[in-house]
Amino acid sequence: MMVRTYDGSSWSDYKVISLNSVERFSNESYSVNGNGSLSAVAWSGKYNGQGDIFLSYSKNSSLPQSIALNAQVLSTTAPFSVKFTVDAQSPVTGYKYLFGNGDTQSSSLNTVTYSYKEAGTYTVSVVATNSNGTTSTATTSITVGQPLHPKISVKQGSTEIADGGSFSVESAKTGSYSDTTFTINNIGNANLTIGNVSETSGDFEIIETPLPVVAPGNQTSFTVRFQPGTAGDKTAVIQFANNDDFGKNPFNFTVKATAFNPPSAPEIEVRHGSTVIPNQGTYPMQNILAVGSSQDMPFTFYNTGNATLTIGTISESSSDFSILQQPTDIAAGQSVNLVVQYKPLTAGSKSLTLQFKTNDADENPFSFTITGKAVANQPPAVSITSCPSGTLTTSSYTSMERF
Structure with missing residues (x-):
């Protein structure tokens, strides 16, 4: 009987051998050299030898194979995507990836993509399983950058x-x-x-x-x-x-x-119109009066505190001023008026300092000064425009300066 031998050392993992009808199956046997085995024989065509014979051969994968794990960082900001690829020399039925942070993934593919949430350096492993259950392991290290987070x-x-x-x-x-x-x-x-x-x-x-x-x-x-x-x-x-x-x-x-609640206490505030006059302050009169004329000036006393404000008697110390209306005690949040009349008796600068007692803790006594000016009274102007008869002449006159 003829023994037909084939060299399988250069074959890849799997080989189908086709024998035509001339190679009679009844007079031959078949074998394959190399790390493999003849696993099956199949017939095609007629039994009388007119068809082809197919021999199925697989390489022996019982020994551990050499594999390599490669990593490629796909993104530099969180989450950090990394592509892992396994290079294997013989058929692999499955892969188990260990990403170095406690996460794992099983896959039949030699390429997977994984996203890291936190920056850092990770030791990544892959376990490849051959068809007969033999495993091989490859390890690599991957570093992903600092993630961008507001804090x-x-x-x-x-x-x-x-x-x-x-x-x-x-x-x-x-x-x-x-x-x-x-x-x-x-x-x-x-x-x-x-x-x-x-x-x-x-x-x-x-x-x-x-x-x-x-x-x-x-x-x-x-x-x-x-x-x-x-x-x-x-x-x-x-x-x-x-x-x-x-x-x-x-x-x-x-x-x-x-x-x-604040403690009960009065608080004084003095104004002329909208102008606040501070304690020991001065109020200058805006108008210049002629001697003998007069002007009444109202000053308003406010109590901005939360207790009754008491006001002592106010007296004047100048003959050019007189008090027409004295203020009274003031309830919290209320106001009263002091009315002062200015009536200059002579020309020149005038002033009056008013001082009075209060029960305001930090403004007792309260005082302020009023200042003003006065000019001499002017005689009436005389104008002669015509004379009924004769000639109008001027013999003498006196010039009056206006102050």
Whole structure:
């Protein structure tokens, strides 16, 4: 019997040998050299030998094969996409990829793409399984760059304000206010966007708003005004949207403050029209009066405190001035008038200092000075335009200077 032998050392993993009808199957046997085996015989055509004979041959993959793992970074910003490719010398039925951060992936493909959320250096492995269950492993190292993330930090002075935390602002008396400024810092490496800042209480108000975009390493600020209408402990939630990547959107915190009623006390304010005259101040009269003429000047006394203001008797010390109307005690939030008449007796500069007692704690006594000027009274002008008869002549005259 003839033995027909084939050299399989140069074949790839699989080979089909076709024998035509001349090569009679009944008188021959078949074998293959190399690391492989003849695994099947198939007939095609008629049994009388007119058809072809097919021999199926597979290489032996029982030994571990050599594989290589290659990595290609596809993106430089988070998430970082990396393409992994395996080079194998013989058939592989499956791959298991270990990405170095605890994640794994099984695949029948020799190429996969994986995205890393965080920057860093990772040791990546792949385990390739051959058709008979034999495995081979390849390892490589991959480094992905720093991801770009905005990160928010809120402070009042040097005090860090926690998201969801609280901060006590300066107390204020009713009818007054206190302002507190908070700083928003971008400690990340991408632009931080800031939405509108809101508050949840009418006792608090946002009076200065932050910039809408804060570059990395920069800051902006906003100011909260506490202006209570009633006494007591007050709170409000401050909140604003942002694009922080670390769970602080929206950012919110509670502000706390105490409102108190101011102690009962009067407070004096003196005005002429809209002009405020301070204690020990001076009011200059605008008009220059002729001797013998007069002008009445009203001065308004206001009590801007929250207790009755008492006013002592006011006396004048100049014959050119006289008091026509004395002020009286003033209830909180009310006002009364003092009326002074200026009637110069002679020409020249004039002044009057008024001083009186009050129960204002820091303005007792209260005094202010009135100043003015006076000119001599002018005689009536005489004008002669015609004479009924004769000739009009001037023998002498006196020139009167106007002051």
